[in-house]
Each structure stands twice: as C-alpha cells, then as structure tokens.
Amino acid sequence: MSFVVQPQAMHFDGPLALRSGASISGYTLAYETYGALNAARSNAVLVCHALNASHHVAGVYEGQPGSEGWWDNMVGPGKPLDTDRFFVIGINNLGSCFGSTGPADIDPATGRSRGADFPVVTVEDWVEAQALLLDRLGITRLAAVMGGSLGGMQALSWPIQYPDRVAHAVVIASAPNLNAENIAFNEVARRAIVTDPDFHGGHFYEHGTVPKRGLRIARMIGHITYLSDDVMNTRFGRELRDAVAYKYTTQDVEFQIESYLRYQGDKFSEYFDANTYLLITRALDYFDPAAAYGGRLADALAGCQTRFLLASFTTDWRFAPARSREIVRALLDNRLDVSYAEIDAPHGHDAFLLDDPRYLNLVRAYFGRVAAEVGAA
C-alpha cells in the first residue's frame, strides 16, 4: 500500500505569454506535493510528466484502490526519489486533461470549451508555467528537475531557461528533439483523430461526441512505439487469442497482440481528450532547443551550471540511446558534470516506468548525492 496523497489546484490570472505568440489568462494548474519542504527551501524536486500522465506522480488517493501515481515505483517514502528527504512536486501540464486548464474546459470569456482553439503549448511554455507555480510555493531553486520521455525534455529545458534555478537535471529515455520518424508517428495519430467524423474540427464537445475511433488508433500506434520488438515477441509473439487454430477473419481478433492493442486503445479513448492529444504530440514535435543555435545543442546549453544524470535503454527505439548520447556530448562540450547510463533492458521506451533494479538503483544513488548536498541525507 502506497502513501495517501491529495491533488491541489492553483489559479493564475496570467496572462502567460506562449512561444506561439498567443497568451493564456485565467488558468489553473493541478499539482501534488509529497514530503516536506525544508527550512532552507533547498530540497524541492520537480517531476515532469510525459504524454498521457499527470501531476499524480506517486501515492494513492484515499479510498481509491489501484490509484497509484504513474511513477509510484520511483517516488515516495524510501523510494529512489525519497519523499522522506525531498519535497517532490508534480504539475499537470497546461493543455492536459487531468485538472489543469485544457481544451475541454469552459472558457469563462465565451462560456464554451476552447476545443481546437486552445493555444498551442510548448515544452518551454510548460517550464514557464511550472516556474510560476514554484514561485508561489516559495521555491526559487530546485534541488533537481526530473522526467522521462517528454518529461525528460522538460527536465532538459529547465536548465536552459532557468540556469540559476536548478542544481540537477535527471533526463531519462529522452531526446534533444524528435526525428522524422517520431514526427511521422505523431502525425499519423493526429490524422486519425482529426479525420474522425466525431472530431468536428476540434469542437466535438458541443456536438456531444468524442472522436473515440481516432483516439483508439492514436493510442494503438503510440503503444507499438513504446514497446520493443523483443518484449512484444516475448509477451505476445504469434500467440492466438483463442489458442486453437486460425479463424480466418479480417475483422475479428485472431492474435493476442491484436487483443492487447485494442484493449489499450479502448481504455485510452474513454479518458483522454482528443485536443490534448494533438497539443501534446505537437509540443513533442516542436521541442528543439538547438534550433535557435543553428542546430548546435552545445550552444543552447552554454550558460548552464546544472549537473546532469541521463539514462537510456538499449531497446528503446522511440528515443534510442544515441539520442541521449547527443545530449551527453553537448553537455561534455560545455565541460558540465554529467553521469550517463545506458541500461540493457528488454522493454523498449516503456522501461523508464518499470522496475529495473539497475535503473532504480542508479537514480537512488544519484539522489543520495543530491540529498547530501542539500543537507537532507
């Protein structure tokens, strides 16, 4: 049984200026905190979430069995990121659909959901919004920022945007930008959603519909890219669902892998907002801190003082180890302090959420060092 936590919400009048040139006023961020901020306010760790996760990083909600946070194996009392030592903050990103203001919410100005008119948000915008929330919590400097995948991009962007506000950045299974194949998968998922007749140009709320067909397809595609070839073959292989013989059908389920993907797609389409999916995949597409420096990531990181831990997983083909090594190289070019581990794990991109002891111990050891620095050891 994990520890009990409560979500909170903080309202901001704004306006928050976004990278797109648009701005957003009167928004709310859902967040959670675990552990206690020390007197020096020096033990705060921000955990950033990826595509379909939220501020609910760890712990459970009272009376809700199975409500463990998405990184409950990593964060909590006695866990690698130990909430007995650190004050941990999780924030649902602006534009998401788990409590922070997003496309589904009613815009007070119009009395309608913004839907597809919700402004495009970027990783940099999220970092700005997170910084404003930390200001309100009285946290001027983070002991660390940490995230995996898209969360890792935020952890990478923090030291670029706020070099003085973050001592350590822990960037797991991430990349300095998306490559063409990553963008391609995002685009197919977006097309599936946008071309679903129930999408209604992104204003489906008013039509009482949800583009579930598109969301299902988007999630199925995503899921394939989260898993390695190896783990798919080990878990599913060519196993038939009914384990007798081929039924010879084009539309019904024949193989276990089909059943699994359909289930994942169905489940996702019940809770995830379609416009949020578009926004978050675009935030992924747009992230590219090196772009403003002629593609030189080292130049983007030039002003950083932050120390880094990076980890990647050998079978991750979504954000392959080579992508993490690009970041490591750019950090070393700046003579920054960086630890890097390439973890031999069969689980593909999903590995960053799983219980690999070498991985968890690596993070534990790193945060042990951070704890000693901030007097929380």
Next chain:
Amino acid sequence: MSFVVQPQAMHFDGPLALRSGASISGYTLAYETYGALNAARSNAVLVCHALNASHHVAGVYEGQPGSEGWWDNMVGPGKPLDTDRFFVIGINNLGSCFGSTGPADIDPATGRSRGADFPVVTVEDWVEAQALLLDRLGITRLAAVMGGSLGGMQALSWPIQYPDRVAHAVVIASAPNLNAENIAFNEVARRAIVTDPDFHGGHFYEHGTVPKRGLRIARMIGHITYLSDDVMNTRFGRELRDAVAYKYTTQDVEFQIESYLRYQGDKFSEYFDANTYLLITRALDYFDPAAAYGGRLADALAGCQTRFLLASFTTDWRFAPARSREIVRALLDNRLDVSYAEIDAPHGHDAFLLDDPRYLNLVRAYFGRVAAEVGAA
C-alpha cells in the same frame, strides 16, 4: 523508355479450395508475361508481388507514360532478370484489386460485390492459384520463383508446396512469418479502415462510399515501416514545409515528413480497395510455414530440392536481416544450396525496389547461373 507490355486475363471455373476451408469458383487472374518460353519450357520465372503491387511487374502500357511496372529496374531486356533469356510471368493475386477477382468485383451468383464476404486468402492459396495458371501455360517446372517482402513469402512457400516444380527461389527482404510488431502495425491499419464510418462493415460499395480516411491512415502507417530511420532523417529530418518558422498548428502541415505522408495516404486511398487491404495484411499475418511443424522451419523445408538466393537490407526494420537468416539457417539445416547477401543499404524495407548496384548485380549474377542451367545463357 521501357518495353511495351499488355495485361492478360485467365478465367478459372474452380472451385479453388482455400486454406480457410472456404472455396472460390468462377474467378479470373490478371497476369502479364515478358520474353519467350523456350522450346523445352524450362526458362519460366514467376515473379510474385507484395501488398500493393500487381501483375504489372515490368514494362509500360502503350500510350501511358509513367506506367512502368513496379519492378521495372529488375525485370526486362538486359535487366538483372533478363527477359531476353527468361519467360517471366507476373500474376495479380486473388483478392487483389488490379484485375484479378477480388472483394470489389460483382459476384455473378448475387449480382453484388462480395466485399467483406470475400473469402480470406493465404500465401498458400495464392501459390495454388499461380500453379493452376502455370499449368494452363504449359509450365510444369519453374526455372525460378522470385519475390520481395510478401512476394518473398510466396517464393519461400513455392518449394514447400511444390518441391518438384521450382529449381530456384529468390527471396528478397522477407521473413518466415510476421512477428508481433509486424502484426501490430497491420492490426492498427485494419482498425483504421474497419472503424471508418464509410466502411459499412465492408459493404461500402453498395453505399457509394469509400473508407478513404481509414485507407489514408493505413498507408501512412505502412509507409513509415517501409522506410528506415536513416533515410527519413536524410530526406526529411525536421525540415519545415514552408521553411520559415513554426506556424504553431495542431491540424495543419508543419513538417515536410507530414506533407509527404499525407500525400502518400491520399494517393493510395484513391486507388486501393479497402477489403483487399484487409485480406492482404491478413495473408501476411497468417503466413507461417513452420507452424505445422511445431515451429521448426527446417522441418517445413525438409522435402525441398530447390536452390535459394536470399537477400536482406541492413536498415530494414520491417523484415530485418535476422529474419532472412532464420530462413538461411533452416535451409542449411537441410543441406540445401543457399546464397545469402546482407546488403548495406540505407533505405529500409523499400530498398528491395530501389537501384542499389550491389543488389541488382547480385541478382543478375544469380540469374546468369540459372540461365546457363536452362540453356538460355
């Protein structure tokens, strides 16, 4: 300018018994032949096609510029498979949509398109149908059977089904079966088609609709798996279509790769039959000659006398070189004559259709040997 060819059609009363237990009567196969059958009828080469190709392997149609066959760089006068030496046959597979009887065609028994009621066809069924067509052409033994990808599966199945009828099999960029990831991609594509409201359970012909949304998504997914990460990065990378700055849009095209995929999807949805797509991806899923032998491919190939050429491409992640090596190993276990080349090419699965000189020279050299054997050198 390529040589001019003409498609032909051959009608069969049937019934053709299918692996599913169903059968089909009164069907037509579209085919083309190039070159001349020699007096000994010993120089025939059957070329099998993959998912979206056809019997139009090589040459052009009179008065139709740009109508080159899908393997025109491989097959023709003076080409690696030289039609001055060989009598080459291309057959559109049963269930396809380029002239052979398929789901879109009117069933004379009902006066309606069979649509989703068209029986499920397998690689083995196609080989049976091809053998019957060859019977009618008076060809009892093939000098060679050749194919890439799904075409390679047919080339692999020929010696298993007809060990006495094929001297050589040329199996390019293929696999002994699909793995879980391959099936997963097929399933997502099928779901996109089947859940398109214009699909109408596979009877869209009667509704005057075409499930183009689904076909577009299916093709976009397929296309990603045909290309390597490398070639995508080289050709598209993160290049913007309008090459100025981000437009910050979730629904419009921003990157070149998006534009390219949308174009491929649109084009495909204009000409390809949705039910054929389901059938052919299922034929891929079902192919697994080792299954009847407890998963031992070597046992499936035990009766073969055929000699083999296999080739794979280093960056092909759809049917990776390891999949070809499984076939090579099973052949060697049977002490069969096998040549195998792993070609270092950046183009992914698509490489089997492209002009890589090492690859084309490899096939040329192999067919030179076959030509000498049949007295066509």
